[in-house]
Amino acid sequence: MLSTAVSKYELETRSRTNSIQSKVALVLHSVATSNKKQQVITMHNIDDNQLSKGKVINSKQVTRMVSGKGGYFDRAQSAKPLCSSLIDERVIAENDNDVVFYTPPSKRTLWYSTTKNTNFSILSPGLFFHFKKSTKSIRVFCYLNRKKPKLDTMLYLPPMLNIDRKGSLCTGTMRLPKTWSNAGIDLIISNFFDSRFTHSNMKTASGIPTIYTDDEANMAYMAALEESERKMKAGELVEFKTIAAYLENADD
Structure with a gap:
């Protein structure tokens, strides 16, 4: 592995x-x-x-x-x-085809292009990325504590557009590493936040809050986060798995 x-x-x-x-x-x-x-x-x-x-x-x-x-x-x-990994402290695990890394919570700007172009400056939770080097596919999850995530840290589905119920990201025109190196971490993170969030990938998901399934509800949620300058709360989000459980079955 x-x-x-x-x-x-x-x-x-x-x-x-x-x-x-x-x-x-x-x-x-x-x-x-x-x-x-x-x-x-x-x-x-x-x-x-x-x-x-x-x-x-x-x-x-x-x-x-x-x-x-x-x-x-x-x-x-x-x-x-x-x-x-001993290479970069943000790398949680790696093999020849996969690399899993995180970026800590910080204030970020999300760029939206749905019915109109707009942006929201929010307190983003920490994000957990799984990049497949061969297929250039990305899965993204979030976590809510400020410290470096541990194996028992709970992952949540990010309440952001372009991400489906398994965390798979529609990468669109994102620039992705052609060959993997440590520089790929910053490239993926910066391009994730610089990309345009255009559509919900959970419109048909049952039992999922509307902040995930409806573009307008999502934008209203982001606007409220921006205005109040508060963090996302666990009660608002959908739990996925702990990091340990995810790494055991990362291809599911």
Whole structure:
């Protein structure tokens, strides 16, 4: 599934009496967050004396490895666990085809082109993006706390036009990364907010509040948020899944 990537290091292992071939390396990282420092262990296959992309593992997995549990390395090398990234602190998980990242709450301007062109400056909740690198498709959800989202953070359907009941975004003319790099995060976020919100993608959804299903109701809701300068409330929004539940079945 989703794995980390770190810099490559050249390795050389020699022995005077025996031929030793190194297959796997463990790297201990010190990761600084906004509140504290923590240590993260990544496991890397060694190919041509260089470290490959790493996968985050925990201390129990390390214990199993050094205790000689049979077949662990083969299973570990074939597994592709979902794990946190060390590249950009906004990246929650990543693999060869998917990247999941977030942007924190902030004041944003939404540009609308429905019956008329207008815009709303609101206190946007934090947004959670899932970008598929091969198909260039995007799913978007929101969360309501100000801190960095955790695995138990609840995701909600954003009450914004152009997004359907599974979070899929109609990208329209948005500029999207041709090849993935960290710069793709800022490109997607800026183009999301700079794009035009033109239509509801939930018009036929039953049991969904009208702020999702009706363009005029949505615009009235955004206008009220702008005038009152208040945040969105959980009671107004439709719950989707926790981040942990989403990452377990991200293709559903």
